[in-house]
């Protein structure tokens with residue numbers, strides 16, 4: 067089920083910064099492809115499908131969080147944005163085994179690419195609001211919901227704007243094409259990593 071996404075759908079959004087416009091243009095179709103491929107919200111809402119996807123994200127975050135912290139040098143800014151513990155709590159609540167391996171992430175090697183990758187993962191919390199809302203009807207949903215998809219709750223838009231302000235400042239120092247290529251590569255990795263799990267299921 068494709069919800070698609072349009073920049074104008076952001077509530078109270080000022081004119082988007084240039085870097086955001088470039089990221090949206092470069093990754094819009096990849097977002098739709100990933101959303102379609104994961105098919106998370108296709109009825110019936112399946113516990114197993116969510117568990118598989120969360121295991122895949124767990125393997126990704128295990129390697130991605132320390133790598134992005136190292137490349138950006140932003141430990142303090144990133145600490146409240148870490149989602150590994152949320153993934154582990156969700157998997158435990160679903161009775162699913164966490165991933166044992168970590169994804170290799172050779173496509174992120176620079177500070178600029180890491181910020182582009184952060185755009186993808188921070189942006190996923192916006193779609194997570196939709197996912198959390200739809201999931202509310204699922205009879206297997208753990209108490210408290212699946213926190214990975216909705217890490218910030220009511221603070222989501224505030225956290226997003228804080229992130230965008232920082233991203234804009236970084237974009238003034240770093241090559242735009244590298245930020246964009248980090249985001250494009252992250253979507254490509256997640257597509258290659260997560261969607262085959264669904265196709266094989």
Ligand code: HEM
Nearest residue numbers: 069071072073075076090101106185186189190192193196
């Ligand atoms: C069922 C799965 C998904 C749904 C239904 C969904 C839906 C959405 C929605 C509704 C928005 C907000 C659009 C707006 O208000 O402008 C959004 C934004 C976004 N999502 Fe997703 N999404 C899904 C999965 C993902 C995944 C897996 C990722 C990446 C890991 C992702 C990355 C993003 C990004 C980067 C944005 C920010 C776009 C921007 O404002 O620049 N989404 N998504």
